Amino acid sequence: MKEVQINGVRVRPGQSVNIELPIAKLPTHTLIDLPIFIRSSKNEGPVILISGGVHGDEINGVVTAKKILEELDHGLELLRGTLIIIPLVNIYGFLSNSRTFPDGRDLNRSFPGNKKGSLASRIAFILSQEIIPQIDFGIDFHTGGRMLSNQPQIRVDFKDKMGLELANAFGTHFIVNSKHIEKSFRKTAFNARKHLLVYEGGESMRLDSYAIEEGISGTKRLLNHLGMIGIAPDSKNTVTLSQSDWVRAKASGIFYSSVKLGDYVRKGEIMARISDPYGQVVVPVKSGTNGYVIGLNNNPVINVGDALIHLGKE
Ligand SMILES: [Zn+2]
Secondary structure: OOOEEEOOEEEOOOOEEEEEEEEEEOOOOOEEEEEEEEEEOOOOOOEEEEEEOOOOOOHHHHHHHHHHHHHHHOOOOOOOOEEEEEOOOOHHHHHOOOOOOOOOOOHHHOOOOOOOOOHHHHHHHHHHHHHHHHOOEEEEEEOOOOOEEEEEEEEEOOOOHHHHHHHHHHOOOEEEEOOOOOOOHHHHHHHOOOEEEEEEEEOOOOOOHHHHHHHHHHHHHHHHHOOOOOOOOOOOOOEEEOEEEEEEOOOOEEEEEOOOOOOEEOOOOEEEEEEOOOOOOEEEEEOOOOEEEEEEEOOOEEOOOOEEEEEEEO
């Protein structure tokens, strides 16, 4: 039977093990560990990674992974296989309410990493060496940006047929075709023939209870599909979107949206208005296509060229 081994610690079937992987020291010389929680069934099965906080300000993902861990430790039975749960990958970003590391580097653009590289690169290296080889599949929990909210969606490259099957099993509102990005966690995992789903829900620095609940529900549907747990909530009417684009502001001003996340819009439909602060000028924002609102800017004050509404096409 396949045995998980992380940082020299062997996890036997049926064991629950918490590992604190030493990362680096803060400038204060406070030691920073990466806490990793492994929950293994007595029965052989897949090894699944559940990770959050690769971007340190995307707190919904941290809470989603934390809640799944809590459920496992309070009665949710693992029927087979192993879960590796890392609720908070980017501790540095979390401490500073930032997506990135203190030097501005994005962990999700630092893979596969380097033992002697930047801090982000070193952590990417640890994940590439210690975690990716252990897993079969994974779900990496993300959110939209600052003031940019995403309707729950799985991002997967449609060329990855296994990834697409897993995304369907996850069964949330949308599956969005998203090419692998160079130096990302997902691409590095895929190069090792592992399938990492990226979940997006809500926005950074704001807890969104629906996005968190839906992340947990989707994870349960996926684990149930893989025979790892015995019960899961019903899936949504998942819509598969082969292409998605942001509608950008043609003028600066105050942004009033008349659409909500998840809405279906038709070509030519007025989705929003941008006005000056004095009631002299109003510019409509029209949809250039039929599609679904999968992301929305919640910032009322916008500049020309800002991303306003993310539309996905079937
Ligand atoms: Zn992210």
